[in-house]
Every structure is written in structure tokens, then in C-alpha cells.
Amino acid sequence: GGARFGVLYDSTTGAADELALHNRFTLNIDAATETDSGIEFFARVRVRGGNSGTAGITNSGVSAPRVGMSVGGVEVAVGNIKGALEETPGLYDGAVGLTGLGDLNVVATGNWDSFSSAGAGVNGVEVLYSAGAFGAHLSHSPVSDLTALNASYAFGDWTVAAAYQDDAAAGSANDTWLVTAGGSLGNFGLGAAYGDTDGNAKFRVNGSAALGAGTKVTAFVADDESAAETIWGLGFTHSLGGAVLAGGVVADGTGENQADLGVRFSF
Amino acid sequence: GGARFGVLYDSTTGAADELALHNRFTLNIDAATETDSGIEFFARVRVRGGNSGTAGITNSGVSAPRVGMSVGGVEVAVGNIKGALEETPGLYDGAVGLTGLGDLNVVATGNWDSFSSAGAGVNGVEVLYSAGAFGAHLSHSPVSDLTALNASYAFGDWTVAAAYQDDAAAGSANDTWLVTAGGSLGNFGLGAAYGDTDGNAKFRVNGSAALGAGTKVTAFVADDESAAETIWGLGFTHSLGGAVLAGGVVADGTGENQADLGVRFSF
């Protein structure tokens, strides 16, 4: 598990809080057993809590379970699935700040299935496959009516990936395809992604640089066809030797800024 | 704790799902301490989650606690009690499938108190007594207004039990009495039960056979006075050496079928 705390800033007029106290706690409860024949059966629920600012303060919750089995390079899981679009390698590359600051670096702009940290999830089924440098992930939920597939290939320090999602729900428009590429050159990281969600295109490039011992700077620029302004983000992390000081600032598609600063740690 | 996952089938017209993904997670959090004089004080809450199909998907919950003490053969507990009717030995004999498939093998047809796995329970009090082959259990809840008693006796591989429940709630009709008997003859198991709930009689016979290494087949037939059709069930379990493959099929009192198939494991 892990935890984080800090301060959020939002320049948006009418935001719930211009400055907000932020905190979050995550504890994964993992259970697993292995049969004599080498099949691993596993189950996970997550205890997740935390609040930001003054609106909608809540207690913690325990997620619906993700239960499944893995053998060789194949994993099958049902319940609170991770979702194939969500898990596309490189999708979250370029993330900045303590909290991700709205994940504006992600090039998909609709809805997709993902593991719900304190909620019900989508009671779906998914298959994950990996073989050496190749990985693939197929997911489907009868609750969300979303079906998604991603595939990725890693060569040396670089990874390319592609994903497609079909939305079968009536009146819903989350059909998405996207591609990502990213990797590293010594102390520098580079990435790019392009996505199309029901005809709305979004593009992102990102880069990072390691500065001396334990400090890293990350930045991204993104263009969302439906947004009035160019989106960008700039952030840093600094190792405290057992915890990480992190902060960042972004400009969203309306030209407003969000920023955060705080500490996160694992346990 | 334990977990399970698989697929459910229901032939009923208008069922929420004809085929449903199923998963469940259970983690008991047990705490206990023993005094110098040998009294054990204990407390349990249960973390329980899981979903079936597409309707009413929810996150996991933590049960109300069951707290009590035990000394010698006597256990006293309050809160989220187990309930004496629910705990009658042999009541669930003949259970089939991954999930129990509606527990149609149980001969009580009203409501009774039982430990709520993710809910509030009935804030009752209960006393359990065991001495050698004899066991007894008395429970009462001021919330449900149910009072129940069971008594059982084991001789060799056979156990007989009887239970009675009084329902003191106004306008409620869960007065129940029942008897059970069951045991084993080498690789074969046999059982029978008869219950009367507010005048409605239900009868069940059940049998099982161990087939080779790790495989077991179980069947039951039941007649519920208020049901149009004879109830039956057939199921199997097969050991995977650390997990269990289980499946079954039942016919309910309206002649419809439910079936399931999946894996369960403990941790």
C-alpha cells in the first residue's frame, strides 16, 4: 500500500477550493494460493480512503474484489477488473505532480473500465497475456458494455503499444483507439501518444530528465481537439530516501491552472 | 478467508442475467485474548465483497462485529450473532455447486438470524455449549425478535440434530422446527432433514459419493409443500491440489434450473 498528503491549488473561478488539503491512503489486501500443478489463484480487494478540500468528505471504502488465476504467461480475472484500455503501457506517461493533477496527459477522453479502488467496479472479465517482450490484454464488462484490447512490444528501453475499445451501450460514445510510444536515453525519458475517442483527437508528447541524485523533472504538452487551450504540465519528484517529495503544475483545456505539492510513500 | 469465481446460469424467464459472472472474497478479521484464568475473549468482523451478473453491483463491506467469550465448553457472544437455527448441524447437508445455488437443500423456509458477512446483523446474544458428542446453541435477537435453539448429538460418523425457532415479531410468521440426520459410510454420505415453518413442511434427502482421488459427487431431492415442483440438485467438486473446481445444477420449486461452475480456494 501507500499514502500521500499535501496541498492542491486550482485557479478555476468557482472551484470548490482554491487551496485544498489533500490526503490519501491505499492498502491492497492480496490473497493467493498455488495448486500442486502450478496454477496460481488470487484475489484482491483494496482499502482506499482520502479527501481533498472541503467538499464531499467521506470515509474510506473497500473495493469489490478482483479474483482470478494465472498460469504461464496467462492471467484470467473476473469482478473488479483492471481494464485493457486503462492498462495500456505508456498511457499515463508524462504524469506530473503529487496526484496526477487530473491526468490531463492521458489521450483517451471518454470513459473506460478500470479497477475501482473503493467502489464496485464493473464486474467484468479479462485475460492478460505476456510472452517475453510482447504483452496483450483483453477485457469486457457486461455492466459497462465496454470491450477493450491492448497490445504492446518492448525493445530495449523502448515500448510501443496500441489499444482499441468498443462501446456497445446504447446512446454511449466511448469508442476509442490510441497508440503510445516511450522510452529512455540514459537520464532522459521521451514519449508520445495519440488517441481518438468517438472522433475527438488528442495528442501528447512528454519528456523527463533525471537531475543529480534523486531528483527528476517531467513535462508534457497535449492538444485536445475539443479543448480551447493547449494543455501542458510540469512536475518534479525528489527522493527523501524512503519517501518522495512531489509537486507539479498543469494548464487545463480552459487555460486554468492546477498545482499540487506534497509527500508520498509506500509501505 | 477464501475466494471464488466462476459463471452462473439461470433458466428463469426474466432473470436479471441468464449467464452471470460471479466472484466473491471473504476475509475474517479475528482477534482474541486469553486471561490468566483461561477465559478466552474474542471478536470477529468480516470483510466481504463480490458480485454476480450486472444488477446491483456493489463494493465490499465490513460486517458488524461478533464479540464474546468462551471458557470450557461454553461460548457467549453478542452483536452480529451466528444464530442457532442457522448453525443446526446438518441443515446445509447436500449443498451443491460453487455457490450453493440458492440453498434449496435447506428445509427451513422462513427467515432466521445468521452472521451477516458485510452487514449489520441483528445485535443479538447467543450461548453455545458443547460436551463431548453433545452440542447445543441458544440465540435471541431483540432486533429480529427471533429466539432459536438447536441441539445435536454425534455417534461415530453420524449426527442427529433438532432445532426450534420462535418468532415474536408482530405479523411475522417464522416459527420453525426441524430435524436433521446425516453421516457417512466409507466413501458414501447420506442425510435427511424435515422442517416445518409456520405450518409449511419441507423434506430433503441427500447423498454423496467420493469418486477416486479428489472428486466427489453430491445430490439431493427435496419436497416443499408450497412449491409446485420437486426440488433437486446435483453437483461435484474436484480437488486441484490447493483449490477446488466445483459445479452444480438444481431445479427449483417452479421447475426452473440454476447452475454454476468455478473455482474456490482458501487462504
Added chain:
Amino acid sequence: GGARFGVLYDSTTGAADELALHNRFTLNIDAATETDSGIEFFARVRVRGGNSGTAGITNSGVSAPRVGMSVGGVEVAVGNIKGALEETPGLYDGAVGLTGLGDLNVVATGNWDSFSSAGAGVNGVEVLYSAGAFGAHLSHSPVSDLTALNASYAFGDWTVAAAYQDDAAAGSANDTWLVTAGGSLGNFGLGAAYGDTDGNAKFRVNGSAALGAGTKVTAFVADDESAAETIWGLGFTHSLGGAVLAGGVVADGTGENQADLGVRFSF
């Protein structure tokens, strides 16, 4: 963590239950990590459940997190804070019974911030400082608009403390100041406290005596300016060598009595 169970009594006409079954379960989930430079980062959530009587029976819950850091004698935390008024040394002195019986010994009569055991808390920030015999605690919540400060000093077996709370919420009247003093003389304990909440004065004196091995009797008398009757309480605890038998009786400000009896234990 810990648990307790027993019976509550309330003489009040129209009380939900004259006699009520009571039980409670508490499990703290604490996580911490220490950096190379000696800063400790910590997070806590609490699993809390329990019910009393027949009204409002609920399952257990997981609290919002309290997350923070400590270094030297300074601790900073955000989220589900403890609250400086709540944490004033001596505030709860004179507590009687298994459950505290309404905490009538506390001389503050308004609202204040405190760690919510199964709820959301007030998403605040607090700083705790201790240096030898001196301690101080400052807390603020933008949710409750309460700001509180306490300071305390211990000399030998005696401690004195003072606290002040400012209520900045519109239409709310929880401005409070209070002082406490308490300590011990061999087998005897003594204490006194005075508080003023928005002009309403409350005074309390309390004493305790250790009787033989493992038995202690505690009593308090309190006068609340807004109450019709003098408030008093009398209780005992008796060690069971690993658990504690506790009971008490109080008279509240309307002259009604509440009493309890039961066992509590830690794990």
C-alpha cells in the same frame, strides 16, 4: 485494536432501549516509513464497528485516513485529524463505566473536531509539539471551521492543561476555553476541570482509588450551568488478567440514570 461487549441501562422515559446489548470492535491499520534522514511518515485508518440496542443497527466502517509526518518532537498531520480540544490532557479524566456513559465528565459542551473512527472526519491539519514535560497541539479544519489549541505541562505525577477553540462557522457557537488539572497520590487519583462553551460554564471534580489487586473505583461530580440537575458518575474496573471487567452508573443533567457493565480487551 480492542473490543468490548456488555449491557447498557437507561432510565429515561422513551429511551430507545431500557436495556441494550452493546458491542464494539476497533482495529487500527497503521502504516509508517522512515526516511534516511530520520523523518517518519505515517498513515492510519481505523476499522470500527459495533451496535447498542435495537435502533440504527449498522455494519462496520473504515475511517478516513490521518496522514502525516513526525520528526523530533514535532508531528504534522492532515485529513481525519485528532483535534486539539479533544486531545487536551485531563479532558476525559473521571470517565466511568464500560463505555464512558455519555462522557458527562467532559467540561466542553459544544462540538469539536476529533478523529472519526468509522467516518469522514473533518479533513483538517494539525501540529503537535512535545518537549520534555511540555506539550502543545494546534488544529484547524476548513470543513468544520474550528481552530483549537491546547498546551499542557507535567510535573511529577501531576499534569495541568488549558485549551481554547475558536468557531468561525456562521451561526455556530462552539467557542470554548477550558482548564484541567489532575494527578495521583499513591493509590489515589484526583482531578478537576472547568470549561466555558459560548458562555455556558461546566465544572467537574473527579477521584479514583485503587483497591487491592487490580480493582479501581472512579467517581466524578459535575455542574453544568445549563443542566437542571447535578451530574455525577461512579464506576469500577477489575482486571481479569488480560481483559477488564468494567461498569458504572451516571446521573445526567435531567436526573436520569444510565449504567453499563461488561468486558473490554485489547489485541
